[in-house]
Amino acid sequence: MHKKTDKRIVRTQELIFNSLQYFMEKGVAYSETSIQDISDNAGIARQTFYRNYLSKDEVILLKLDEVMDCFMSNIVDCKILHASDLAAILIKYWSNEVKMFELLEWAGLEKKLIDRLSTFNKQIIEKNEKSVDNIEYVANYFAGAIYMFLKTFITNKKRNNLEEIINLFCKLTNNCSALLNIG
């Protein structure tokens, strides 16, 4: 796959991503959306699609990696991370990534976000120099929990008070005491 080295490639990949999104918004099933449809709608040749991506899934998953990298950089900036900081960053950041949530659900790729969140949890545990037994269980448990918590927030029509939701997150995660050294 192309590295995003020049502007033309960035532009082409944007066209492809937006084209895929268009079919979701039109209500077409993911399985019914062909690479040919995506290419036609993006105004590019089918071969151009394949010079950029191996598959439809890859269009979404490479974007997810970008989003996750950007999300991680928000966390790394925090010298000391409290559960309430983590909750606030998680909720504020992902509230702006509703489209990514919808795309993953449309494509049946939700588990990829849960996997990325599990990796993220492992990084948090390591960053906090916390010695954790059964790290796989802990990272996966919180990945599933965080994913569903975020999904509930994002798909909730009437948005709750942010402070209330952060407090609830801290309570449910027991102040993330299994991930962080401090509450």
Add this chain to the structure above:
Amino acid sequence: MHKKTDKRIVRTQELIFNSLQYFMEKGVAYSETSIQDISDNAGIARQTFYRNYLSKDEVILLKLDEVMDCFMSNIVDCKILHASDLAAILIKYWSNEVKMFELLEWAGLEKKLIDRLSTFNKQIIEKNEKSVDNIEYVANYFAGAIYMFLKTFITNKKRNNLEEIINLFCKLTNNCSALLNIG
């Protein structure tokens, strides 16, 4: 769809379920497994499939409902439910349903199990007459958490000591204090 009223129908539905499972075990992609393939392999006519099920998904999801009902009946029998009981029942029950986990993953239907677990959590909360604010968040949070915890246990090649895993579950869920009245 047929109700399972007579033995012949039960037998046909078993043949269909086993046939679907056969394609998973053979390594065929779910999307590449047609109703025709499933019917041929089950030794039934395509119309017979459609007299029993609307789709491939329904074959798996109706079985999931059966498994969940049976699981719930294990919980309802407990007069007082402690977090450790819940953990033990969850782990022991689902250890015998590895195939269902695999089928859901193969078909990209994991979120259906998470949804069922969320409904289960709401029932637990109601059964315990617990007054819970934001019940949707609490039920979904634990549904994602429990799903990933079970998945880690089930897919773990080297099985941990059961007691250790139950203790870890109690610790991570804070003794399920958000679901149960007692720890």
